Amino acid sequence: MTQTTAYPPNLALPPAARPGDPLTAVDTPALVLDLDAFERNLDRLQAAAGAAGVALRPHAKAHKCPAIALAQLRRGAVGICCQKVSEALPFLAAGIADIHVSNEVVGAAKADLLARMARQGRFSVCVDHPAQVAALAEATARHGSALAVFVEVDIGQGRCGVPDAPAVLRLLDALAAHPQLRFGGLQAYQGGVQHVRRQADRRDAAQRAAARAGEVVAALAQAGVACPTVTGGGTGSVEFDLASGVYTELQPGSYVFMDGDYGRNDASSAWRFEHSLFLACTVMSVGDGTRVIVDAGLKSLAVDSGLPTVWHAGAESPQLVYAAANDEHGIVRCRDAAAPRPELGAQLLLVPGHCDPTLNLHDDIVALRGGIVEAIWPVAARGLSR
Amino acid sequence: MTQTTAYPPNLALPPAARPGDPLTAVDTPALVLDLDAFERNLDRLQAAAGAAGVALRPHAKAHKCPAIALAQLRRGAVGICCQKVSEALPFLAAGIADIHVSNEVVGAAKADLLARMARQGRFSVCVDHPAQVAALAEATARHGSALAVFVEVDIGQGRCGVPDAPAVLRLLDALAAHPQLRFGGLQAYQGGVQHVRRQADRRDAAQRAAARAGEVVAALAQAGVACPTVTGGGTGSVEFDLASGVYTELQPGSYVFMDGDYGRNDASSAWRFEHSLFLACTVMSVGDGTRVIVDAGLKSLAVDSGLPTVWHAGAESPQLVYAAANDEHGIVRCRDAAAPRPELGAQLLLVPGHCDPTLNLHDDIVALRGGIVEAIWPVAARGLSR
Numbered sequence: 132m133t134q135t136t137a138y139p140p141n142l143a144l145p146p147a148a149r150p151g152d153p154l155t156a157v158d159t160p161a162l163v164l165d166l167d168a169f170e171r172n173l174d175r176l177q178a179a180a181g182a183a184g185v186a187l188r189p190h191a192k193a194h195k196c197p198a199i200a201l202a203q204l205r206r207g208a209v210g211i212c213c214q215k216v217s218e219a220l221p222f223l224a225a226g227i228a229d230i231h232v233s234n235e236v237v238g239a240a241k242a243d244l245l246a247r248m249a250r251q252g253r254f255s256v257c258v259d260h261p262a263q264v265a266a267l268a269e270a271t272a273r274h275g276s277a278l279a280v281f282v283e284v285d286i287g288q289g290r291c292g293v294p295d296a297p298a299v300l301r302l303l304d305a306l307a308a309h310p311q312l313r314f315g316g317l318q319a320y321q322g323g324v325q326h327v328r329r330q331a332d333r334r335d336a337a338q339r340a341a342a343r344a345g346e347v348v349a350a351l352a353q354a355g356v357a358c359p360t361v362t363g364g365g366t367g368s369v370e371f372d373l374a375s376g377v378y379t380e381l382q383p384g385s386y387v388f389m390d391g392d393y394g395r396n397d398a399s400s401a402w403r404f405e406h407s408l409f410l411a412c413t414v415m416s417v418g419d420g421t422r423v424i425v426d427a428g429l430k431s432l433a434v435d436s437g438l439p440t441v442w443h444a445g446a447e448s449p450q451l452v453y454a455a456a457n458d459e460h461g462i463v464r465c466r467d468a469a470a471p472r473p474e475l476g477a478q479l480l481l482v483p484g485h486c487d488p489t490l491n492l493h494d495d496i497v498a499l500r501g502g503i504v505e506a507i508w509p510v511a512a513r514g515l516s517r
Numbered sequence: 518m519t520q521t522t523a524y525p526p527n528l529a530l531p532p533a534a535r536p537g538d539p540l541t542a543v544d545t546p547a548l549v550l551d552l553d554a555f556e557r558n559l560d561r562l563q564a565a566a567g568a569a570g571v572a573l574r575p576h577a578k579a580h581k582c583p584a585i586a587l588a589q590l591r592r593g594a595v596g597i598c599c600q601k602v603s604e605a606l607p608f609l610a611a612g613i614a615d616i617h618v619s620n621e622v623v624g625a626a627k628a629d630l631l632a633r634m635a636r637q638g639r640f641s642v643c644v645d646h647p648a649q650v651a652a653l654a655e656a657t658a659r660h661g662s663a664l665a666v667f668v669e670v671d672i673g674q675g676r677c678g679v680p681d682a683p684a685v686l687r688l689l690d691a692l693a694a695h696p697q698l699r700f701g702g703l704q705a706y707q708g709g710v711q712h713v714r715r716q717a718d719r720r721d722a723a724q725r726a727a728a729r730a731g732e733v734v735a736a737l738a739q740a741g742v743a744c745p746t747v748t749g750g751g752t753g754s755v756e757f758d759l760a761s762g763v764y765t766e767l768q769p770g771s772y773v774f775m776d777g778d779y780g781r782n783d784a785s786s787a788w789r790f791e792h793s794l795f796l797a798c799t800v801m802s803v804g805d806g807t808r809v810i811v812d813a814g815l816k817s818l819a820v821d822s823g824l825p826t827v828w829h830a831g832a833e834s835p836q837l838v839y840a841a842a843n844d845e846h847g848i849v850r851c852r853d854a855a856a857p858r859p860e861l862g863a864q865l866l867l868v869p870g871h872c873d874p875t876l877n878l879h880d881d882i883v884a885l886r887g888g889i890v891e892a893i894w895p896v897a898a899r900g901l902s903r
Contacts, residue, residue, distance in 0.1 A: 457708065
């Protein structure tokens with residue numbers, strides 16, 4: 132998506148950076164991506180999925196960026212997930228034609244858009260109520276398109292999804308009347324597992340969740356119903372989900388960036404992805420000797436999962452603590468008032484606590500290699516929440 | 518700002534609503550504005566400012582919407598505030614030519630853009646360090662433009678600003694060398710006062726903050742320096758700031774919408790603005806009898822100042838509690854499992870806890886009168902955080 136403006140040409144907003152610029156020249160606040168770390172994250176998870184014989188369908192809700200989705204597909208991802216119907220539009224426009232909408236769709240406008248997109252690609256979607264099936268059937272019939280339909284099973288999160296195999300079978304009865312709606316399998320996701328801190332506790336929680344999905348698969352098999360695909364999982368549980376024997380396809384998203392909050396999970400080094408995404412900000416006021424003020428607050432950084440950690444001079448700073456986010460300001464406390472503080476104009480890097488909603492605040496990602504800007508990637512699905 | 522897309526014409530994202538549509542037809546999640554309540558809020562504060570003889574320069578960071586700024590100016594506002602240089606661009610493009618950047622500006626790109634904008638309007642900006650003065654002087658000299666410069670005084674927030682009159686005088690010395698930089702006066706804002714719950718406590722805190730600003734004004738007068746303007750204040754303190762005798766100009770922003778968090782302030786009815794802004798969302802899953810799931814979470818709603826309250830059927834619902842925000846889902850608990858619950862597809866309205874960062878998630882505001890869509894207003898400064 133390209134933004135055009137009504138400003139006189141001499142008043143267009145310049146890009147935050149241009150290819151060839153050094154990191155220090157990036158106008159802030161701006162999301163900056165360390166391409167080397169990012170590519171290692173992509174390679175590592177794709178290799179693990181390949182070794183386990185499980186398909187990888189990364190979640191594009193984490194990045195909302197077609198350039199990143201294409202990088203995932205080039206490494207062997209079978210397609211992508213989107214969480215909203217409108218979110219899929221820029222990915223389809225970028226030529227990505229295998230998209231699973233990992234969510235229920237309610238509302239005539241949404242069913243209509245999905246049915247129209249499904250004429251141009253291989254789309255699937257979730258249901259947990261017969262009224263959703265009826266609306267999808269109507270829209271696809273009207274547009275002459277087809278969808279794979281997954282029944283979402285609640286494996287412990289207490290959000291969407293049906294509770295058990297009999298409820299799945301009732302939805303399959305509703306599906307059976309509509310040949311353009313093919314049963315794709317089950318979606319089973321337990322978001323509550325992802326951020327359990329201790330690895331052993333997280334393993335137990337992930338195994339309990341996968342076991343609930345496995346019980347539904349087994350009960351359906353007893354009823355003569357095969358599940359072509361069992362899809363779900365996230366970055367925090369991926370090591371356990373790959374080994375579960377239940378999932379045939381995984382949907383992790385955050386591994387590409389590694390949120391600050393995921394970084395607080397205890398994980399074996401083989402499963403510790405690298406922080407690749409940072410919010411570059413600038414010291415705009417130097418306060419009273421115990422703090423500096425940076426130009427990045429709530430409007431460029433999501434804080435729902437904790438405040439960011441601060442990196443300075445290439446590493447996490449033991450001296451600097453991002454202590455409070457105002458709308459447009461960040462208050463950075465200096466632990467040791469006697470130690471040197473960043474000067475006015477200094478650039479700091481923040482590791483966002485939660486990347487998903489942070490990405491949703493930005494139009495671009497500045498991609499760098501070795502500290503030099505290589506590309507500017509549009510966050511083309513930013514704001515597409517319908 | 519208009520978004521153009523690369524999608525085939527048959528796959529453009531339809532607007533959330535069209536003029537003439539009823540509220541129930543708005544595709545969700547979408548920001549909806551009750552124009553009658555909104556206009557009463559604007560009229561009420563403008564009348565109070567006029568009666569007090571204090572200029573009103575509303576803060577556009579709250580709405581980021583030129584249509585709203587123009588409505589404020591039509592009622593008598595003397596200009597607007599922006600918090601970031603880039604944020605001012607769409608307002609200038611909409612013909613608003615009196616803009617105060619109520620913040621320090623650090624970085625060559627920002628000083629350059631501000632100096633270029635100042636050729637086309639009457640701009641002012643804050644400083645709290647001589648290096649900022651030097652950068653503004655260089656950029657304005659290069660572009661042949663002029664700025665009014667306000668010295669920000671820290672009146673208790675502990676964020677930006679200088680502590681006292683001697684520090685102001687040092688910055689005036691720095692300014693004196695640059696005839697294109699005119700001393701505009703003082704900016705004095707205490708964000709911490711705004712959300713003090715009890716009215717008497719908030720009054721005391723606002724009076725203490727204003728008194729600190731007044732002391733600096735008096736000390737400057739003693740030194741023979743007049744402050745043309747003393748600007749600051751917010752929605753939570755506006756009744757006390759108008760009566761302070763210190764402020765000549767106020768910068769409230771949130772009064773147009775009335776955040777959920779401001780709504781939790783204890784205020785006399787004369788100063789209780791109305792909730793005019795809501796996030797319309799849709800029940801997309803009906804759960805187990807104790808909850809419903811809506812299609813609006815962290816990506817369409819800021820939760821830094823608390824979760825939203827839920828309105829249903831035209832009033833705040835005693836039965837429905839927005840209990841948790843996931844990235845794209847909201848969990849709404851039903852207090853009484855025996856009472857009727859909203860059905861699948863029902864529309865609910867949420868009062869955001871904090872409007873500023875919520876607006877920054879949306880490209881449009883759907884403006885309604887009497888439940889019928891009257892206009893779609895672009896949030897043209899959405900995401901302009903540089």
